[in-house]
Amino acid sequence: MTIDLGAVRAAVVRQAERPTEGIGDMARYLAAQVADGSHREVTGPLLPGSGASGVARHRGEVVATWGDPNVPEMLFSGTKAVVATLAGVAFDRGLLHPAAPVTATVDHPFLAGLGVEGITWAHLLQQTSGWTGELWGKPTEVDAQSRREGFEREGAPGTGWAYNDVRVNLLCLALTLLFRRPLPDVLRETVLDPLGASDTWSWHGYADSVVDLDGRAVPVVSGGAHWGGGLWISAADLALLGELYAGRGAWRGQRLLSAEWIDRAWAPCELNPDYGYLWWRNDAGRVQPGAPTGGRCARGNGGRHLLWVDPDRHLVIASHWGEEVAELIREVSAAVPAARGGSMSTVTDKRTITLRPGVPADGPAVVRLLDVATAWLVARGRTRQWGTELASTNPRRIAQADEWAGGDGLWLAELDGRPVGALVVGAATDYVPPATEPELYVNLLVTDRAHAGLGIGARLLAHAGELARERGVGLLRVDCYGGDDRALVRFYESCGFTATDPFIVERPGREPWPGQVLERRLD
Known part of the structure; x- marks a missing residue:
């Protein structure tokens, strides 16, 4: 052209x-x-x-x-x-x-x-x-x-x-x-x-x-x-x-x-x-x-x-x-x-960000990305979002990452062959209000903050939209932490999502976790 x-x-x-x-x-x-x-x-x-x-x-x-x-x-x-x-x-x-x-x-x-x-x-x-x-x-x-x-x-x-x-x-x-x-x-x-x-x-x-x-x-x-x-x-x-x-x-x-x-x-x-x-x-x-x-x-x-x-x-x-x-x-x-x-x-300084579907061996890569994100949040005092415990020290989070890797909803973003972001799509979690129409749900989005500014998260979300269209689905939803300054909510809004349903997850022995559901209508 x-x-x-x-x-x-x-x-x-x-x-x-x-x-x-x-x-x-x-x-x-x-x-x-x-x-x-x-x-x-x-x-x-x-x-x-x-x-x-x-x-x-x-x-x-x-x-x-x-x-x-x-x-x-x-x-x-x-x-x-x-x-x-x-x-x-x-x-x-x-x-x-x-x-x-x-x-x-x-x-x-x-x-x-x-x-x-x-x-x-x-x-x-x-x-x-x-x-x-x-x-x-x-x-x-x-x-x-x-x-x-x-x-x-x-x-x-x-x-x-x-x-x-x-x-x-x-x-x-x-x-x-x-x-x-x-x-x-x-x-x-x-x-x-x-x-x-x-x-x-x-x-x-x-x-x-x-x-x-x-x-x-x-x-x-x-x-x-x-x-x-x-x-x-x-x-x-x-x-x-x-x-x-x-x-x-x-x-x-x-x-x-x-x-x-x-x-x-x-x-x-x-x-x-x-x-x-x-x-x-x-x-x-x-x-x-x-x-x-x-x-x-x-x-x-x-x-x-x-x-x-x-x-x-x-x-x-x-x-x-x-x-x-x-x-x-x-x-x-x-x-x-x-x-x-x-x-x-997808090109950054002569290097290319590529997306590929996950494989069962990718569980540790997902855990590493979760650890990096948690450490970044803790360093900035944002401990209410994911707490302070690293995923690599939590057997439940390790098992969850392995489950994602063994399913068909994991996608990894790679830079020079190294995972720098992960996306998991599938069915909505049970703690959010159900959708009234067919949807694809973003269960996980995490990126390596060492590469902030390269649009990795936005690229993965755009790919989630493409996956939804391929399945004939016109609704893409996600939920995220909705507390503090709502910076994460604004990020999703910057990627074309609209905030819909706020919700609270009650956690025995700990303060409630405020969440926010967002949706994106696909053309």
Whole structure:
């Protein structure tokens, strides 16, 4: 199958006819966009918009453009993915680890005075820091975006997710202190120049966003354009950044980011599976409805600025000042065949995840996966889900794994010949409400968290759906732990399931176990 260039070019012509209005007067436009109740003053520079523009690239080559793709535009919150890219540069250099506290990595009195104890780099990258404070004259609580999704929750670090530009600016500050130089210099040297980008882009902060480093006044850029500033970049240059991610960190024989960082950046946040490290994930089809679920994107100003990356199609789309951008993605994607025909690529850093049916000798492999998952939960204080006892020390769990291996419902996901995930399907367990129609039930889903971010669990669930269709069944159900922050429930929802029946399992001598049934209707 080949790309339908005529359809792609017709789609971008239609996108060019959907420009955002009122962008010539950026101060007036921004004032109408921002919903904050106070502290609305713009303190960073503004750039008038020039109109709709964009680039579509396929397999590293430009296949379509619209408007003038070489004119820089304000990227707004699309800048956040660039911030995540520089965090990746720091990670690859050994300067930071996502799990490390920021204050353990950066020692600076200004940062220490902001009260960021207990906040890790991952918290800032996933917008789960819960930090409250004021930076560059803007308090965290004034950002109305922190309440727009409807499910946000504030609290201690790692307990709630909220989209907040002040907190992203805190990350920009921390990275500036970490590199000990302005972030635009790092971006130019490590990413954009090696990609062959033009010299027309620029990155701005606010009038007062300056930090002292060894007696030098170093400017600190912003992670968006909420109060002005942010990255100003052309669609042509932005698309090159998309190519870097589509190529898993490599560009024309040169590695600029590690594949491990790409995996981490695109792995789902437990508190919002639609989000990664400042990148949006379309796995549940909520971010860009109707677009391929394997797509990842950076977006700003309600999607009017977009960087879309679809590894399955080797497709990159960069768009500025366009309305109804999801329609553009749908139309272009329909004209570009997926490399492997699925919503999740099975190729990761030149290695392939394969699925195979289980055999009786696979019981120990299932036990090992259960042990790894239990240890991961215990290390994070999540002991109510599976307790603290390893499966390998429990004769009942060992016998259960052997029973699964001897049946016909076990499937294993393998990476380099080693099991990294297990799926068991069959009949529903007796502690959940029965279905009122024929169904296939997921009895077990477990993955090796050492390979988080590769979509192993989603791939196994997609396979369960295929098995159900093969059997002529239109309903797939699963149950999971429904307590604490319901992170597991949100994971299944991100894979297309809908929560239906909550239930309680009474356990003599122990606290009751809260569960949640979810279902997925199959087309």
